[in-house]
Amino acid sequence: MSSSFSESTARKRVLGILDAGTFAEILGPAQRVTSPHLALLDVPAAFDDGVVVGSGRLDGQAVLIAAQEGEFMGGGVGEVHGAKLVGLFQRAVDQRPAAVLLLAESGGVRLHEANAGLIAVSEVMRALLDVRAAGIPVIVLIGGANGCFGGMGLVARCADRIVMSDVARLAMSGPEVIEASHGAEEFDSRDRALVWRTTGGKHRYLSGDCDALADDSMAAFRQAAIDSLGNLGRARPLTLESLEQEHTELSERLRLDGNSRDALQIWARLGVPQPDKVADMEAAELRAWKEAV
16 A cells, blocks of 8 residues: 555655655755754754755656655744745756756744744745746655645745645645634634635635645655646746736735635535535545546
């Protein structure tokens, strides 16, 4: 049986996605490039600063890859963490791989390094867009327990394609942040079903915010990454016209769904059969329905 993607470490995910024996890590733990800020706060550091970066092959094609480690500070982005991602994207412009894969799992900016983390996220976004402008696709895979929130949620939406599992989550603000700012009446973070209906992979797939819905297994994510390489012709080009088109589509979604209080209402409008049963549906069932409409 294939191992769970969500329960695997960042390195296990990298090794499970890439062709066997092809991964070469850059700035691994042996180099001990750690955050310069955490020690000042008497906070333990990680020798890779919570992100694995390197090169390898996917179905025989050369790729660069990064994977965030959710077990270290929830995958939070700090100065070194962000610099490793930026460096990988810059390497992509020089080496021109078939794609850059980003296995995202992050709560956003690391609060211990607030300003440095915010700057790092902005630099990651700019570097990612430079890669796309150079004609190199970026594919984001989201399936970790911490989800993909905050600045990394924005980074993910800058990519060519997004793959999620039904246990994954993607949003700008996390449920606890929304509740703290606006109260439980606005968004109850303890209502786990509501959280997943709002930010989870199934909702993102049905609403068009991610391109593929995968099962929570290493084999499924690897195949989804391979399929994404083959479907890049469907990706929206990085042009002003495509950006304006997306803004128009988002405005239309807001017009249609701006008063919806629950994803169930949105799914019903989209024509999903038995919206209240979506939580129990397998990923294959949702894929089959969406491909048929």
